[in-house]
Structure formats: structure tokens, C-alpha cells
Amino acid sequence: MTGLFSDIEPFLAVAAEGSFRKGADRLALTPAAMSKAVARLERRLGVALFLRTTRRVTLTPEGERFRERCLAASREVEAGAGEAAEARSSMSGEIVVTAPFIVGRLLAGKLPEFLRLHPALSVRLELTDRRVDLPGERVDIAIRIGAPGEADLVSRRLAGLRWTMVASPEYLAEHGVPETPAALAAHRGLAFLAPSGRVAPWRFHDAGREFELPPSPGLVVDEGEFLVDAAAAGGGVAQVFSFMAAIFVADGRLTPVLERFQPAGPDMHAVMPAGRNANPRVRATLDFLYAVFSGF
Template identity: 40%
Template structure:
């Protein structure tokens, strides 16, 4: 007996609409199906997968862990399918809206100056850019590309390394005139160290001591900032000592607004910057591929 044909993309779409609507009946109205047809389709999908996707109760539907994973994968699959169809119809010309999320320093000092060149090269692409140091979920925020600093933790995302920045400790001349210049790591005990108000992968500033051994100096200060650009501005204003990527403050150092400190104890650690995205290969939308290639070509850290 022939195996009945399975419309997998149709099943995924129905499942996503049920999760979005919160019930079989609401999803059925949106899909112009009967509630029983929607219920049978979800039951058939669960049977074929051998996993319960939705926990049903009299009040609401709730995703199981397997259902949550299938929801994420299904969202990505349908997005890739839509993009593939649009590109096939348009001859794979990069076009459409590109949603980009970037951490603030990179966005202000690298991304924004480059965007006019990108849009001139690809006039059929429009960009929606959000600058924030908060780590977002690309699927929830419907972002195409996120640019992040530091180590990556999300294995489901594909990453493209854009470069690395050497870290440097800096302060404004006005701060050093008022508080003195630290020449040893012990001298930091008498200074105001600017901190980030969110968790970092290293709880303190890494240095090497006089013998070359690694050491972490705890951050002690009275000002916490939400992003690297705010920290740069606070340092320029004389609020305290900061530790940032050299590319972020190189113009300020050249102009004398900031002064490098404790370079003899700098461990030479590098902070990587990656562009992360969902999907890869032939399923990657042309607009995303064009943007990633452009960043790899133009970004210098």
C-alpha cells in the first residue's frame, strides 16, 4: 500500500499558528479550518514524530520541551522557505528589509559609518537597525543578523567572526590630574573603576603581575553603565578608569581625550566580535549573505 503524501510545511504552519493563537479553535478560524481538523493534524504530527509537542489542559495549551524545540526549528524552516521562494522569483537579487541588531560601540563606531556604502551598493535593501548591549533572541525579535562582542554561547546560531579588539585600560587627563595616575596594580585600590551593570564572562579586570603571572583585579567603583559607549563617555567626562577595546577608544587616545594606563601589566587579551545569524548555505537569504560579505570586506577592528 502506498504511503500517503505528507505536507510537512503545511503541518509546521498549522502547528505554529496553534502556538501563536493559543488554542485549536482560534488557529482554526485564522486558517479557515475546522477545530477538529486542526486537532487531528496536530495529533497526526505528534504520532509521526513520536513526541508530545503540546500539553493540553482545559484552560490553555503549553509547549513541551520537544514542542519548544520544534517551534524554533519550524519558525526557521518556514522563514528560509519564504526567503528561498522570494529569491527564486526575483533571481536571487539581494532585496527586502534587513533587520540588524548590534552592540552599541560597534554600531556607533563601525556599523553606522558603513551603512551608506552598503545601501548604495544594494539599493533594493532597506535596513532596520537596533543598537543595544542586551543579548536578544534572534527568532523572537525576528532579527536577521546580530553583532555581538565576547565569547559566544548559543550553539544553534551560525557565527562569522569579524575581528578581534585588544583591550586597554584608559582614563581622562582630568581624572588623572584629580586622582593621580596608577603605575602599579596595587595603585588601582585608590581609584574609581567603571563597571558594566550586567554579567560578564570574567568577574574583574585581567592583568599580568610583575612576574608575568595572570591576575584578576576586582572592579571597585561607584558607577555602573549599561553599554560600552556609555562607559567611554563617562571615562572622557572624568568619572573614572575604564577598560574597553582599543578600536573603540583609538580616536580618543589620538586626540588626547583618554590616556592608556598600566600597559606593562596588560595581558594582551582580545575581545572577538561576531555576526551571528540563523541558517546557512543556500538557504541563507540573499540580503543576509550580502550583508555578511560586506561586513567581512569592510570592518576593521
């Protein structure tokens, strides 16, 4: 393994410079030494990393993928060195958290409290529905709904989510309160358009059986929080995760309906690169996130 690591630096230098000679100058080695190091690495990996011509050196597809992995590993090593240099009790610096858009509203209302408890910390919250490459993008914690993801990540379950079906009191006063899922056919539906382009079905359970129904015609949107806003404005009936509607239900802007028919939802996890959960800043943030979501 030692030989592998010693040959990676020449490989990265050649890839960065596009030349064995320039890569050698970068590391103060001879071009012959660079060529031997790359050749050893290619033999060890069993693939060609570069396409060589008399005029230029370019990465093969396998070489490009290997380079990306090496750079990500290098960033992790640098991050680990920085963390090791910090005092173990350090509670200062920046925490980078990514989360789906649908948790943005709830976190926006809770993060100021966390920062008051830890005034030397700063939080960078990035809302995105894509699956983030945590090590490659220097992310400390990613909040994910559903399966936590890659096996090389550490995960902590934050909550078992619940579905809730809601409408505004004004809408229900005008259109009536549905007593069964079948009664929703007579109501205006507010539905979610999934990234796949499919309208997400409404989910129910009854007498130990789970089933789905297509949302009744109404409004279809690709943003979960918009569903909550539209329902609060009297637009119809929506099915969302309970944490999304909690503030609106608490202040009376939304009323839950068909509560006994609502099934359990997926789990929510916080995931992070291996070893990152030992950092005091990360542990404090995880505890905060658990406190926020575990009640839902």
C-alpha cells in the first residue's frame, strides 16, 4: 500500500500539468522517475491511466475516475489533519449541512436557537434535493429522507416520519370534511410532482392494509412547501409529512383530516463521512437535529 500512495502524487502531478516533464518539474523529479511511478501504478491497478502521444498526455476515462477519487481522498486527509489539530473540545468554526428543500422552513425557525447556544459556531445550510457527494463536496452532515445511502457513510436516525392530510378550516367549511379516502374524489387535490415526473399518489392504510389513490384533480407542484402554503390558502386537500404542516396546524391555519387512515412514512437520517461524527461540532449539530425532528 505504501508504494501505491507514493506513486499517486506523480500521477496527480502529470494529470494536472498534462505532461510528464512539467509534472516532474512540479515535484522536482526526473521525467524518467515520473514515468516509472505512473507505470507502476498502472500495473498495480490493471488499467491505463493516460493516453500518450508525442504531443500531449491525456487521462483515459479510467484515469479520470481514479483522479477524482484521489482528489476526494486528499481532501479528506487534509480535513482530518485539520480536525486533529483542533482541540477536542473546540466548538468553533463552520458546519456545512445539506438538506431537502422540504425541511428548510422548519430548520430556518430552529437554527437561530442552536446558534445562540453555540455563538462561536456558524452553519452553512444548503437546500438541495440531489444526492450530495459528502466527502467530495466537503459536507459535514446531509439530512436524507429514506435509505441513508452509501455504505461508507455513518448515519444516525433522526425520526420516523408520518404522513398527514390537511386542508384549511375555510376550505373544509365550504366543501365538507372527508370521512374516508374514497370521499376525496369529491375534493380539490393538491399533489406533489416527483423528480421522476410522476405525480406522487396519496398513501393510506386501513384494517392493516396499505393502499394508494391518485390525487383528485386540482394543483400539481414540484415543491413540497408550496403544497402546505396552497392548502393554508384554501386551495384544497394535501398530503405532506407531519413536520411540514406542524406550525400551520398549531396556529389553526390547517386542520388534519382522515387521521386514522394516515400511514407511517419513511425514516429521516443524518449521514456523514466516517469519522466526522467524532468532531464535537458535528456531535452538537446531530443532537440538535435529533431534538428538532424526533418529535415528528
